[in-house]
Amino acid sequence: MQLRYAMTGLVVVLSLAGCQRTAYDYSSNASAGPAPLTAQPVPSVQGGQLPPPTGSSQFPAAPASTSPMPGAQPGAMAVNALDITKESMVGSWRVNGSCDMFLTLTNLGSGSRGGTRGCVGELTAMGSWEVAGKQVLLKDRSGNQLGSVYKTADNRFEGQTSTGQSISLSR
Numbered sequence: 001m002q003l004r005y006a007m008t009g010l011v012v013v014l015s016l017a018g019c020q021r022t023a024y025d026y027s028s029n030a031s032a033g034p035a036p037l038t039a040q041p042v043p044s045v046q047g048g049q050l051p052p053p054t055g056s057s058q059f060p061a062a063p064a065s066t067s068p069m070p071g072a073q074p075g076a077m078a079v080n081a082l083d084i085t086k087e088s089m090v091g092s093w094r095v096n097g098s099c100d101m102f103l104t105l106t107n108l109g110s111g112s113r114g115g116t117r118g119c120v121g122e123l124t125a126m127g128s129w130e131v132a133g134k135q136v137l138l139k140d141r142s143g144n145q146l147g148s149v150y151k152t153a154d155n156r157f158e159g160q161t162s163t164g165q166s167i168s169l170s171r
Contacts (some may be wrong), residue, residue, distance in 0.1 A: 081134040081150035095168040109143050122146050122161045
């Protein structure tokens with residue numbers, strides 16, 4: 001029985017011998033951090049006078065009107081257009097069968113945040129969208145209208161950009 005107590009005591013002593021204090025030592029030198037980095041050479045800086053600002057205002061022009069695009073024949077499209085809701089537009093859309101458009105309900109200016117991936121042309125600058133009547137207005141990040149589309153069938157929209165390029169959205 002004595003051997004049992006001796007072994008238990010030996011195990012306790014060995015396990016305590018492996019313990020050490022892991023708390024922060026406040027007495028150590030706190031300023032003994034890493035050595036500072038050496039400065040790198042900097043190329044020379046050129047100076048000069050900036051040209052005077054163009055225009056009479058330091059602010060950009062107001063966004064273009066959100067009226068229908070010229071040449072889009074909105075009357076013909078709007079007559080046959082189906083009713084839409086903002087909520088039904090949310091999500092991913094295939095644009096012209098070649099790139100993707102993503103529409104969210106996150107507010108951005110007067111519209112909602114949106115964007116494209118893999119598109120070319122004007123749609124690469126798309127930053128927001130909004131529903132106006134039976135049309136969906138596609139806008140750039142500054143609020144200028146890039147194009148508009150009308151609902152022609154379930155999960156299908158047709159329209160064009162401001163330069164006349166046709167747009168079709170589908171899911």
